[in-house]
Amino acid sequence: DQQVKQNSPSLSVQEGRISILNCDYTNSMFDYFLWYKKYPAEGPTFLISISSIKDKNEDGRFTVFLNKSAKHLSLHIVPSQPGDSAVYFCAASASNYQLIWGAGTKLIIKP
Amino acid sequence: EPEVTQTPSHQVTQMGQEVILRCVPISNHLYFYWYRQILGQKVEFLVSFYNNEISEKSEIFDDQFSVERPDGSNFTLKIRSTKLEDSAMYFCASSRNLQGRNSPLHFGNGTRLTVT
Numbered sequence: 001d002q003q004v005k006q007n008s009p010s011l012s013v014q015e016g017r018i019s020i021l022n023c024d025y026t027n028s029m030f031d032y033f034l035w036y037k038k039y040p041a042e043g044p045t046f047l048i049s050i051s052s053i054k055d056k057n058e059d060g061r062f063t064v065f066l067n068k069s070a071k072h073l074s075l076h077i078v079p080s081q082p083g084d085s086a087v088y089f090c091a092a093s094a095s096n097y098q099l100i101w102g103a104g105t106k107l108i109i110k111p
Numbered sequence: 112e113p114e115v116t117q118t119p120s121h122q123v124t125q126m127g128q129e130v131i132l133r134c135v136p137i138s139n140h141l142y143f144y145w146y147r148q149i150l151g152q153k154v155e156f157l158v159s160f161y162n163n164e165i166s167e168k169s170e171i172f173d174d175q176f177s178v179e180r181p182d183g184s185n186f187t188l189k190i191r192s193t194k195l196e197d198s199a200m201y202f203c204a205s206s207r208n209l210q211g212r213n214s215p216l217h218f219g220n221g222t223r224l225t226v227t
């Protein structure tokens with residue numbers, strides 16, 4: 001039961017260009033969405049979140065867009081930097097608060 | 112910046128043995144969690160803990176698993192009789208408020224459990 005799907009296992013982007021990571025969800029009860037970033041041998045670290053009452057949230061180079069009708073969210077990183085190379089997890093929660101995670105997308109930033 | 116620390120970083124055990132994974136959450140956090148990630152798969156929620164009791168658990172968290180906060184700083188996950196399929200990276204996390212709601216989880220670096 002994949003309530004949160006990240007369909008791209010990996011993504012390769014040139015340094016300085018925009019990285020777009022996508023996430024789809026099936027549960028219409030989800031009302032809070034988060035992105036976490038994970039480096040090898042480390043735990044995930046929180047990146048950015050968005051509530052369902054918004055359709056965009058921006059924090060520096062990171063912007064998350066939410067399209068509720070399509071049950072889709074995306075993370076934009078611009079400009080992409082070598083340190084952005086990591087695995088990015090999308091996660092969602094409904095009012096019961098348990099976070100449901102996607103499988104992750106490995107982002108590779110090429111110099 | 113305060114961190115969540117986990118020990119050991121790698122634990123190897125034989126099938127059927129008991130293991131205890133240890134975590135020290137951030138000191139002013141009130142909510143504690145265990146997650147696991149089987150190699151190549153998604154991060155899975157196991158259990159959340161608040162006010163000295165389990166507040167939520169997943170179907171993965173069966174009778175073989177237990178959690179404890181034995182003192183004011185440690186938070187442990189015990190697997191009573193390990194199975195091969197318990198091999199995974201186990202992440203401890205803590206948050207000041209309930210997870211995800213304006214209170215991101217802070218994760219430790221994980222304990223890699225290998226059951227042979």
